[in-house]
Amino acid sequence: MNKSTITKSAIVEKYRTEFPAKEAIFIDFGGCVIETRVNSSELLADLTNYFKEFLIDAENGDIMVTAHECPKTDLGLEYTVKQPDPGKTKIKEEFYNLPDGRVVYKRLTGMVFVFGNGDNIAIGPCIENSNQVINFINNRFIEYKLNKGSFLGHAAGVIENGRGIAMAGFSGMGKSTLALHLMSRGTTFVSNDRVMAEDNGDSLTMYGVAKQPRINPGTALNNPDLSCIVSPADKEKFMSMPKEELWELEHKYDALIDECYGQGKFILKAPLSGLVILNWQRDNSETIVKVVDPKERKDLLPAFMKGTGLFYLPDSPEKENDPGVDAYADLLSKTTLIEISGGVDFDKAADVCLKFMKEGKI
Incomplete structure (x- = not known):
């Protein structure tokens, strides 16, 4: 040309x-x-x-x-x-x-x-x-x-009992792993890595992306619903590795939701009733769970905020700049923000998320 x-x-x-x-x-x-x-x-x-x-x-x-x-x-x-x-x-x-x-x-x-x-x-x-x-x-x-005005979030999402919850975290915190723990306990998948949060006035809706989870061997081998995607030869190799090395592997598997959890377990729209920020570390300290105010804990919000990147072209000049932390704080004040800190405990985090989705409180 x-x-x-x-x-x-x-x-x-x-x-x-x-x-x-x-x-x-x-x-x-x-x-x-x-x-x-x-x-x-x-x-x-x-x-x-x-x-x-x-x-x-x-x-x-x-x-x-x-x-x-x-x-x-x-x-x-x-x-x-x-x-x-x-x-x-x-x-x-x-x-x-x-x-x-x-x-x-x-x-x-x-x-x-x-x-x-x-x-x-x-x-x-x-x-x-x-x-x-x-x-x-x-x-x-x-x-x-x-x-159309939605905000982009770097998060996984699930829904149960009509309440949707998104999970975000700083790098390597395990948002997808937590989402799949919740899937093993009966929830429905909404998104693996991106959500669009839509402001409805007094509440939020999250839209997921039709992207199947890509998981590392450690996640697969520690979840019975996912271990089927790892070949017997790979299982033997990975199980012999030190735990720290296993979690650091770059190798990834596609975990197709319908094959691992059954049909009808992946939807792309749900209420954004709560947002969990994983702010924990891999040690033996106690896991701490608390509801926080996004306007007072703006330090947590970059874990959820996501730049739009090369594949986004705005339809108007005012959308050329990504929203700032204050705009995200205003948006997230319309949902429940939950910080999970201390030591990593996926079972406890899953319990918290399930209780919130069933009862609306932690």
Whole structure:
């Protein structure tokens, strides 16, 4: 493509013409339907299996995403490097802002994602990198909710007895592990890593993301409902490792909710009745649980706050800057904020969460 004439619309037209995406699925994200069209039956099968609990019959959606399996492509753009998040060193993404949208290039896989003003397109070796296509689809829903005024939270979520609870924590605190402990005790899953908190005036609603949990071997082996995803050979290897090394492994497993806990145990919308902040450490001290005021404990809120990142394009100038801690404090004053500190005790934390969801108090 001629660099001087590159626009988002031109890219979309070129790849939708050359690699027509004729097969479609419709994914219901708690009331927002994303129509996803692909040019590969193999990719369609991967996406259908991943999103199977949220598929509906429809003729069109609120948002359309097309994914085009094709060779790696060079759009001839001079990308800007996305600097790694704090604590990480590997550069994974580059981007280029077009007059009518944005291009994100995945350096490690060669995948290209183009979006803006209602057009959303994934280009490249999609089958080999279906996880990145899945993330792109989920990010379209996140963008949709943020542009309607929701706040982005870095949290897992479950619901029981009509009360939803989100779990956040500073790095490595175990929010997903706690969520899966609660799943083993009968709750329904809402989200693994991201929630969008919607202000309803005097209460909050959380929307989850259709992203299956990715867990480390320590989490899997310490939960009977999850141990089935680890092969016998891996079990033998991991069980012989020191506990500290086991929890630090980078190896991850996909824990599909329907396969581990049964069908109908994953929904994407729930009341945000409470938010738990895990602020504990791995020692033998007593686990402490208390309700706190978000306006007085703003030091806890960065554990929940999440920047919008490259895959979000605001629909108005006032949304270009992420909300600050004061805005999050105002928002979270409409729910119950629970701090769990002291020593790590997932069983006690699960007891607290279950009591709150059943009785509305800790």
